[in-house]
Amino acid sequence: MSNVLYWQALNEAMDAELAADETVFTVGEDVGLYGGTYRVTEGLLAKYGEWRVRDTPISENSFTGLGVGAALLGLRPVVEIMTINFALLAMDAIVNMAAKIPFMSGGQFPMPLTIRMPGGVARQLGAQHSQRLEAMLMGIPGLRMVVPATPQDAYWQLRQAIRSDDPIIVLEHELLYFRTGELDETAVAPPLHQARVSRPGRDLTCITYSRMVSLALETAEALAAEGIEMEVVDLRSLAPIDWKTCEQSVSRTHRCLIVEEDNECGGVGAEITATLQARSFFQLDAPIRRVAGLDLPTPFNGALEAQSIPQKKDVVQAAKELVTNATGGVS
Amino acid sequence: MDNTHMTGLLRDMLRARAFEEAAAQSYAQGEIVGFLHLYPGEEAVAVGVLHAAEPGDYIVSTYREHVHALVRGIPARAIMAELYGKKTGVSAGMGGSMHIFDRERRFLGGYAIVGETLPIALGAAYAVAYRRLPEAVLCFFGDGAVNQGTFHESLNMAALWRLPILFVCENNHYQIGTEIHRHSAITDVYKRACGYGIPAEQADGMDVLAVHAAARRLLDRVRGGDGPQFLELSTYRFRGHSMADPGTYRPQAEVKAHEAADPIAAAIHEISLSYPSRAELAASDRDSLKRFADHCCQGGHLDDAALKRLQAEVQAEIDDAVRHARESPAPTLDDAWDALLRNRRFETLLENLP
Numbered sequence: 185m186s187n188v189l190y191w192q193a194l195n196e197a198m199d200a201e202l203a204a205d206e207t208v209f210t211v212g213e214d215v216g217l218y219g220g221t222y223r224v225t226e227g228l229l230a231k232y233g234e235w236r237v238r239d240t241p242i243s244e245n246s247f248t249g250l251g252v253g254a255a256l257l258g259l260r261p262v263v264e265i266m267t268i269n270f271a272l273l274a275m276d277a278i279v280n281m282a283a284k285i286p287f288m289s290g291g292q293f294p295m296p297l298t299i300r301m302p303g304g305v306a307r308q309l310g311a312q313h314s315q316r317l318e319a320m321l322m323g324i325p326g327l328r329m330v331v332p333a334t335p336q337d338a339y340w341q342l343r344q345a346i347r348s349d350d351p352i353i354v355l356e357h358e359l360l361y362f363r364t365g366e367l368d369e370t371a372v373a374p375p376l377h378q379a380r381v382s383r384p385g386r387d388l389t390c391i392t393y394s395r396m397v398s399l400a401l402e403t404a405e406a407l408a409a410e411g412i413e414m415e416v417v418d419l420r421s422l423a424p425i426d427w428k429t430c431e432q433s434v435s436r437t438h439r440c441l442i443v444e445e446d447n448e449c450g451g452v453g454a455e456i457t458a459t460l461q462a463r464s465f466f467q468l469d470a471p472i473r474r475v476a477g478l479d480l481p482t483p484f485n486g487a488l489e490a491q492s493i494p495q496k497k498d499v500v501q502a503a504k505e506l507v508t509n510a511t512g513g514v515s
Numbered sequence: 516m517d518n519t520h521m522t523g524l525l526r527d528m529l530r531a532r533a534f535e536e537a538a539a540q541s542y543a544q545g546e547i548v549g550f551l552h553l554y555p556g557e558e559a560v561a562v563g564v565l566h567a568a569e570p571g572d573y574i575v576s577t578y579r580e581h582v583h584a585l586v587r588g589i590p591a592r593a594i595m596a597e598l599y600g601k602k603t604g605v606s607a608g609m610g611g612s613m614h615i616f617d618r619e620r621r622f623l624g625g626y627a628i629v630g631e632t633l634p635i636a637l638g639a640a641y642a643v644a645y646r647r648l649p650e651a652v653l654c655f656f657g658d659g660a661v662n663q664g665t666f667h668e669s670l671n672m673a674a675l676w677r678l679p680i681l682f683v684c685e686n687n688h689y690q691i692g693t694e695i696h697r698h699s700a701i702t703d704v705y706k707r708a709c710g711y712g713i714p715a716e717q718a719d720g721m722d723v724l725a726v727h728a729a730a731r732r733l734l735d736r737v738r739g740g741d742g743p744q745f746l747e748l749s750t751y752r753f754r755g756h757s758m759a760d761p762g763t764y765r766p767q768a769e770v771k772a773h774e775a776a777d778p779i780a781a782a783i784h785e786i787s788l789s790y791p792s793r794a795e796l797a798a799s800d801r802d803s804l805k806r807f808a809d810h811c812c813q814g815g816h817l818d819d820a821a822l823k824r825l826q827a828e829v830q831a832e833i834d835d836a837v838r839h840a841r842e843s844p845a846p847t848l849d850d851a852w853d854a855l856l857r858n859r860r861f862e863t864l865l866e867n868l869p
């Protein structure tokens with residue numbers, strides 16, 4: 185058990201998989217000599233050499249496609265796309281190739297491809313570099329996507345993704361790389377897509393993922409001081425979503441609040457809302473509520489940038505309204 | 516080349532350097548946040564090329580575009596305020612350092628996704644050709660961008676339809692931490708243009724006069740209907756890729772060697788060699804040259820004192836820009852919605868239907 189940074193956990197996971205299986209290799213911009221934009225591949229070039237840790241030109245579509253082709257021949261590529269914003273240039277390789285080949289080949293070709301990349305709003309990187317595109321990718325049949333919120337999950341989910349025969353996106357977050365947390369390499373890893381109740385609570389369920397998990401936990405702490413117990417469910421995976429854990433939580437609390445960093449229209453929360461209202465309709469005492477980003481490209485100005493994504497006060501307010509205004513609210 | 520012109524080049528090079536150093540300082544003080552990609556070392560490229568451009572030409576640049584914007588004539592205040600994310604910035608604080616736009620000056624933007632400037636320039640040139648105008652489109656991109664599909668796709672179409680584009684590759688030999696020999700099979704970038712039948716040249720991007728001469732020659736051809744032209748400029752950035760990058764992957768010897776070829780030092784050297792005649796000085800009504808002239812007339816050290824004055828002027832302009840940016844108000848969320856919705860006129864369009 186040790187206390188590590190999120191990037192270090194990913195680095196250890198990469199190291200472990202490269203060491204364990206020589207079909208594993210990684211490619212991406214500045215993953216080698218530079219050590220990775222967020223240090224995730226630091227030290228790996230020296231240890232494994234350039235055939236296994238390969239610096240690439242800025243050719244996202246083609247080096248992601250290279251990953252697809254190598255996976256067809258049985259290698260286990262880990263493609264690092266510097267940020268999710270550049271994955272837009274690799275959509276052909278991701279959506280038309282990786283997601284479709286196993287299916288179109290009638291299952292003849294597994295696709296043991298892992299695509300690692302961070303998303304999210306960081307600090308004033310401007311509209312082109314602050315995107316949350318998970319909702320766009322989670323709906324592509326054939327793709328899987330995990331969204332680790334802690335170093336522990338980052339470590340295990342990356343290792344599991346590399347070992348999986350499905351194409352899996354490991355969506356990291358730019359502001360999580362330098363967060364610390366416990367890492368226990370000996371702990372038993374939960375199934376890759378299983379959601380986790382990060383904090384129990386009786387009054388409402390907060391469903392969230394990635395960086396918003398820590399915001400939800402902080403908020404839960406503040407709400408507890410006022411007598412409101414918010415349960416926090418960390419989805420851990422967006423494709424597929426572990427509906428069972430969500431349903432079970434909602435059937436205990438009868439209220440559901442979704443906290444997501446992506447924008448509200450067509451976001452992850454829209455999918456969760458639609459599904460849970462169908463699955464848990466008779467368990468709900470109030471309409472499902474979303475706290476999401478504004479439907480606005482991210483403004484560069486720092487204060488506006490912050491206002492464009494959920495803040496603690498927004499979550500506090502929504503949680504209070506949810507528990508007090510609804511039929512049968514806490515008295 | 517006459518001295519007005521020389522001084523003009525020098526002044527812009529000094530402005531470029533002063534602007535970027537001021538931005539670096541503001542970043543260090545936490546007043547500018549986010550990615551900040553600076554241009555010191557590469558000034559001769561933007562200054563030389565843009566001095567060869569006409570006001571009617573269009574400019575497309577990358578995230579390393581402050582200097583292009585400045586030389587194009589966008590006020591230092593408006594650029595600096597944008598770097599600060601203020602309401603007085605060119606884009607009211609919505610764009611930031613990597614996204615400078617100025618419609619009036621035909622500055623079609625700074626683009627932060629590598630390889631985007633090529634299709635944007637392609638489209639702009641298509642529109643120019645479509646309207647049969649004598650304008651050119653100047654497309655800037657780095658050595659790293661030439662491995663994007665957009666580079667090849669755009670060069671092909673530009674050549675196919677003989678579009679009026681000057682492609683300018685700012686070859687600083689690095690794509691962040693990856694040196695060109697490790698990212699490109701062919702490191703003479705201009706050779707790739709030959710594959711599409713586009714006339715291409717290489718010039719010394721550390722020599723503003725060489726850059727300017729080449730750009731002017733190629734732009735004449737573009738405007739003369741000869742189709743796209745390609746200019747590769749070999750240059751070097753003195754700083755890291757961005758302020759977040761210490762640049763430690765580059766050998767010290769390499770950095771030092773390039774600093775010795777500082778384009779500003781080279782330009783200063785040039786100007787002190789070409790002593791202006793009295794007639795030339797009298798014919799010039801440019802402020803800086805007047806002072807320069809006065810100084811010359813007194814027979815003192817022409818280069819040093821005149822240069823100092825020029826530097827002081829430039830510094831005052833930049834200091835003012837920083838002060839202005841610092842003191843300007845921040846935009847509000849209403850400004851953000853306005854930026855998004857300002858051009859949504861479909862409701863009125865519908866109302867106008869018969």
Ligand SMILES: Cc1ncc(C[n+]2csc(CCOP(=O)(O)OP(=O)(O)O)c2C)c(N)n1
Binds near residue numbers: 628685
């Ligand atoms: C499509 C895409 N991939 C990756 C990046 C990250 N990135 C930003 S600048 C850069 C290097 C670009 O190098 P070059 O084109 O030579 O321009 P320079 O920064 O040297 O001026 C990279 C990889 C990006 N912005 N866009």
Ligand SMILES: [Mg+2]
Binds near residue numbers: 659691
């Ligand atoms: Mg470069």
